[in-house]
Amino acid sequence: MLPPFPETGKIEVPSELARELCAAAERLPLYENREFYSPALQMHVLDQICGDCRDGFDWLINLIRDRMAEQPYCALVYGLQFDEGNRLFVALNRAFGELVARPYEKPRAQLVHYIEPATDIPSSRGGRESERLHTDTADWETPVEFISMVCVRADPDGGGRSRVLDIDSVRDEVKNQLGAEILELLEREPVPWQLAAYRGGGLKWRPVLTEHSICWRRYTIDLALDSNLARLSRRMLASLDAFEEVVSTSARTIEFLMREGELLFSDNRRTIHARTPITEGASDRLMIRSWIRAC
Template sequence: MAAERADAVLRWPQDLGHSTVQDDASFDDRALLAPDGARSVAAAHGLPLDAIDALAAQIRARLRRPPYYTVVRGVGFGSGALLFGVLAGRIGRLAHPYPDPSYTATRILRPRESARMQGWGVLTEWLHTDSANWPAPNDVTMLQCVEPDQSGGGVSLLLSLDDALEEIKDRLGIAAVDRLSGEVLPWAIDDGLGGGELRAVPLTQEGLRWQPFRVATAVERYGSALPHRDTMEFIRMVDTVMLSSARLHRFFLRKDDLLVVNNRRALHARDAVPDPARSRRRVRHCKVDLTGPPAEGGGPARARAADGD
């Protein structure tokens, strides 16, 4: 298992946190959803938009090349969601399809609240892409460490799609890669978006949709048909191969570290937290859509995996 890649770390020389108000924990982040909302919010709070835009440009550039994620250090985010939300809104457009006005654009994730599913355990401990339960998954996922786990748990795990496909091809054969781009699977759609299922292949030219428990949910909740009797066994085998890959990157997010992931070109997870009920780990999270393609190159991902085969 590999450590974080040096070329994935972005050390930002300017602490932007001093520019935020001291108590912005009650900041209404839905203001960021308005057209050009991030610019308006930054102006209202006196945030240095030029510096934020310079950082946003660097992040976008990192997301377009391997390993398709970046860890940003040195920013300083203050006490709440203000700077985090404005930065997200300058990287792209906050992805927030929920009509319910009580849904916030950013949220805090805590281990004790992590979703679980029988047969899968803690869902965030499996490599996944976000929003597989949305009709159109988001382009970018942002995770800011507000406070790390005091026992060193919750180590971040990252695997680029290119590395994942190479691993699958090496250990399961090219036929397994073909299945990912050829088998139409049922994906349970979030109840907040109307529920039901969407049928789609996991792997396309646009990237990967991967949260196997969404397929399991569709089967259990809606009786959705699978393409083959061994489909769930195959999915679990792919999951296990990816999670045990020597190509997997792992690193511990410290306070104010920001992890930004190209949600089309990389999978992410975290390892177990020893005591979820007492863990102080808090991670601020949001999803972003880009106005342009999140990855360079135009060929299908599966074609790259099959090169030289």
């Protein structure tokens, strides 16, 4: 059994503050999801909610920031009450940077992104891509710094449990199981990443690991290699296979079930994440997610 989310990363919001934050959000007009693409509107929503309950809002943001700065580089927040129009969610995210997304294309892409089993990408290697540990936006020139996610409805059968593995654990596992040489290779030798067509396409070369960060989505490297515009040595290809095996079987991965109203913030440079499988067609699991460009 994998270890649960560590107590040190959890934050419990007092019920009075939760009520105040939700009430502040509800004093704002309702906005269309599409309108939230505007950084100015995001900032307006932040200013209004933060202005209405400054001390409590700052207390919460500082705690999330502190938790994300420490292993396992994510924070799990309990006790919040969210408004129907995602205004509180946008404000909390905007406190860490600008919310960014793929261009609007409902239901696959929205700024406040709705994650449902039906919109998951099937993996050519079986299952769903979201079941393999990865960083988000590996197909962007510079991947986003933070991800946040709220559980709206958990899977009734207990599927879709969240998994997170942090960079320090990844480095330890690689060093212990594959050796310092492979660790050094993964830091030193860049690999090709196929950039998203909606970001202009092309390839970006960058290593999988640095001393303090990780970028990992095998699928995105495979797309670059399939394009025939990039090649890797046999040694590097074998190292990527071995790396994938090590991270996907690590006993240091934490696993936990997010329940309704719980909010997860994670550092997308220092964690990889996945979810456990969900029974196809039987689940109405719904999560909302946002990508945050730190600024």
